[in-house]
Amino acid sequence: MSQSPPSLFVAAHTLVMGIVNVTPDSFSDGGRFLDPERAIAHGRTLVAEGADILDIGGESTRPGADAVDAEEEIRRVAPVIEALAADGKTLISIDTMKPEVAEVALSLGARIVNDVSGLRNPEMRQVAAKRGAAVVIMHMKGTPRTMQVNPEYDDVVAEVREELARRTTEAREAGITDICIDPGIGFGKTATHNFTLLRRLEEFLTVGVPLLVGPSRKSFLGALPGAGAPHERLEGSIAACVVSAMKGASVVRVHDVAACKRALTVVDAIRSAPQ
Numbered sequence: 001m002s003q004s005p006p007s008l009f010v011a012a013h014t015l016v017m018g019i020v021n022v023t024p025d026s027f028s029d030g031g032r033f034l035d036p037e038r039a040i041a042h043g044r045t046l047v048a049e050g051a052d053i054l055d056i057g058g059e060s061t062r063p064g065a066d067a068v069d070a071e072e073e074i075r076r077v078a079p080v081i082e083a084l085a086a087d088g089k090t091l092i093s094i095d096t097m098k099p100e101v102a103e104v105a106l107s108l109g110a111r112i113v114n115d116v117s118g119l120r121n122p123e124m125r126q127v128a129a130k131r132g133a134a135v136v137i138m139h140m141k142g143t144p145r146t147m148q149v150n151p152e153y154d155d156v157v158a159e160v161r162e163e164l165a166r167r168t169t170e171a172r173e174a175g176i177t178d179i180c181i182d183p184g185i186g187f188g189k190t191a192t193h194n195f196t197l198l199r200r201l202e203e204f205l206t207v208g209v210p211l212l213v214g215p216s217r218k219s220f221l222g223a224l225p226g227a228g229a230p231h232e233r234l235e236g237s238i239a240a241c242v243v244s245a246m247k248g249a250s251v252v253r254v255h256d257v258a259a260c261k262r263a264l265t266v267v268d269a270i271r272s273a274p275q
Contacts, residue, residue, distance in 0.1 A: 008091060008112060008134045009180040009210035011052070014245040014264045017093065017253040018043070018051030019216065020084075022076040023060045036079040043084045049258035053112065053251070056080050056105075057095030061116050061187070070100045078104060085109025093136070099123040106131040116140050116187060118167045125174035134178035136212055137167045141188025151188045157200045160184070165207045180210045180251065185240075186218040194220035198240060201247040214253035215240035216260075238263045246271070 009015065022039045043054050058076035059068040073096065085092045085108060093112035094105035099121060102113045106127070113128050114136040128135050139160045141151050153159050164181045171179050183197045183204060194215075204211050221227050221236035234256055241252040241260050245267045254260045 005178075007178050007180075007210055008053075009178070009212065009250050011250075013268045014249065015052040015251040016050060016257055016261050016264065017053040017055050017212070017214075017251055018046035018049070018257045019253060019255050020046070020054055020056045020080065021060070022056060022058045022080055034076070036076075036083075039080045040083045043080065044087065046257045047084075047087070047090050050261040051090055051257045053091040053093050054084055055093040055095050055112075055114055055253060056084070056110070057114075058101070059096065061095075070098045073098060073101045074104050077101070078108060081105050081110050082108045097121070097124075099127045102127050102133075103131070106133055112136065114138070114182075116184070118163070119171055120167075122174070125171055125176065128171075129175035133176075134180070135171060135176055136180045136182055137164060137171060138182035138212075139164055139184035139187065141184075148188065151190060151193065153193065156189065156193045156196055157203055160197065161204055161207065164204065168207055168209055180212050181207055182212040182214060182253075185213060185215050186220060189220075191220040191223040194218070198243055198247075201244060201249065205248050210250035211248060212251040212253060213241070213244040213249045215244065216252075216254040216256070234259060242267055 020039055020043045022034060024034050046054060056077050058073040081092055091112060092110040093114045094102055094110040095114045096102055097115055097117040102124060112134045115124055116138045118137050118139055119125050119135060160183050168179055185194050216237045217230040217233045221233045227233055227236055238260055242263055244252055245264055
């Protein structure tokens with residue numbers, strides 16, 4: 001009986017997914033890497049710093065962000081994906097909600113689809129299955145434009161976990177075999193919701209697939225005293241990544257790869273130490 005290939009999301013160490021925003025309006029670094037050559041250079045820097053995966057996106061998903069059409073999104077990301085995939089030094093992920101963008105990205109060498117809408121669109125599931133892609137299924141309440149308009153939950157962990165489990169089942173039924181879930185820190189949650197998700201993160205392991213967490217520089221960290229602007233939230237981002245890894249996350253998605261990688265080296269040593 002043949003065995004399934006190993007998951008792209010599981011390794012002997014906590015995997016670090018480096019963020020490459022090819023956008024003019026992302027919350028932290030919008031516009032810095034809109035030029036393809038600068039985005040490619042940034043991706044190569046993140047690889048040199050230890051990124052295991054590069055997550056390349058051409059549409060901002062910050063709260064209140066306007067949508068971008070597929071043609072423009074492809075124009076932004078295609079040359080970046082093609083160049084970084086050709087380097088052959090790390091896994092490439094496409095951060096998109098659009099099946100047509102995912103199709104092009106996978107044809108250019110991406111191997112992961114990171115969909116913040118949680119693969120709600122059945123066409124996205126079909127594209128990923130057809131291409132044999134791994135997927136990240138993220139939880140988001142509403143859309144980027146509406147998600148932070150008074151988000152409410154009776155039990156944020158139970159409700160997010162239930163939806164992610166349902167989306168995981170849909171993905172499997174579509175023929176997708178390598179699945180990772182993401183509770184969607186900052187996507188339709190208050191600061192309190194986000195801290196609760198991190199405190200109870202191990203409860204998501206019951207879904208039975210690897211777990212990704214993306215706390216880097218997000219506004220819930222900015223709600224704390226002295227946290228500062230997005231680029232001043234390094235220590236908070238590292239703390240959230242450390243907690244995530246200690247509670248079972250296989251992957252963390254970050255802007256500051258080198259610093260987070262150093263911190264996670266300590267976490268991995270602790271987790272693997274004899275009892």
